[in-house]
Amino acid sequence: MKRVILSIAVIAVLGLTSCKNETKKETETTTIEMSKDMAMTELSFGVRGNCGMCKNTIEKAANGVEGVASANWDVDKKKIDVSFDDSKTDAMAIHKAIAASGYDTEKVAGDEEAFNSLPSCCQYKHDMIMNKSGEEKSDDHSNHDH
């Protein structure tokens, strides 16, 4: 009878131990995921462009920079959202890569030769307002004279 009680006690202890281990593992995984997120720098800045083709060119240029995880250019706001690993690259490298593809950014003017070889529909106006907020866009619309 004592043996039975003892083995039940052993099973109970083992059960508790394995539960504790599982909890610990979960905590560790969460910590690793969090530190990965923290290493990524989010950046938004203005980039001039006209259309979906511009979007492809701009995003391709940004994604071509080593360390860039994602790039999304907004055709309405003339703005790009970039996520990058700041141990591998920096904001200026991304501005320069986009400018080299022919597009103006807030900090670097687009390469003239690359601009001239863009399809004519993509040859945006150099005085175009970039990095517009959503609010400004709706203001523009209400100011139209019909």
Ligand SMILES: [Cu+2]
């Ligand atoms: Cu275009």
